[in-house]
Amino acid sequence: MKNGLLVWNVILTLVAGYLLYAHFSKKESGTVAAKNAAKDSLSVHNPFRIAYFEMDSVQANTFLVKDVQAEIEKREKEYTGQLSQHEYAYRNKLQEYQQKEKAGSMVQADYEKAQVELKQLEDRLKNKRQELDQQYQDFVMRSQLSLKKSIEEFVAKYNETRQYSYIVSYEQGLFYYKDTIYNITADLIKGLNDEYKNKKK
Numbered sequence: 383m384k385n386g387l388l389v390w391n392v393i394l395t396l397v398a399g400y401l402l403y404a405h406f407s408k409k410e411s412g413t414v415a416a417k418n419a420a421k422d423s424l425s426v427h428n429p430f431r432i433a434y435f436e437m438d439s440v441q442a443n444t445f446l447v448k449d450v451q452a453e454i455e456k457r458e459k460e461y462t463g464q465l466s467q468h469e470y471a472y473r474n475k476l477q478e479y480q481q482k483e484k485a486g487s488m489v490q491a492d493y494e495k496a497q498v499e500l501k502q503l504e505d506r507l508k509n510k511r512q513e514l515d516q517q518y519q520d521f522v523m524r525s526q527l528s529l530k531k532s533i534e535e536f537v538a539k540y541n542e543t544r545q546y547s548y549i550v551s552y553e554q555g556l557f558y559y560k561d562t563i564y565n566i567t568a569d570l571i572k573g574l575n576d577e578y579k580n581k582k583k
Contacts, residue, residue, distance in 0.1 A: 435567040437551040443571045446578040461514040472503045
């Protein structure tokens, strides 16, 4: 789970970096007068501002994130339980044949049958493990994408009245300076929680 969120945070950071790069490297077209007019208009009406939020605080304090994490943990327990049943069946059958072998009640045909049966159980166990692992990974990916989309949609609505040029997720070690006046974490947590409560009603 932590690795998945770490990957998600890295992706968000890379996207933010790309957007910053694209914004500053974009070539303007038109005459010099048009360029200057656009710059003047931009600086007067829409100053370039970047807000940020602390993703670890959002993860720790948002009901939506907590519910998604709880659902992922629940699903993981279900998959582990199903896998344990298959492993238990395999171990029981193996012990059964080992006991028969110790008792000396197995003939060559029994050994061959045991090998075939154990191989089938082992293959079933391996296939089940792969199937459950794939289902779990798909579920985690869908959950994280849904969570990311919910945050993006809220941030877009939030920014309609604030007019930030970018809103990024703060990652320690990636940014070397941040002005806390542009920290919108508390607004984001409150807004996401209020929105989530309304949706659950």
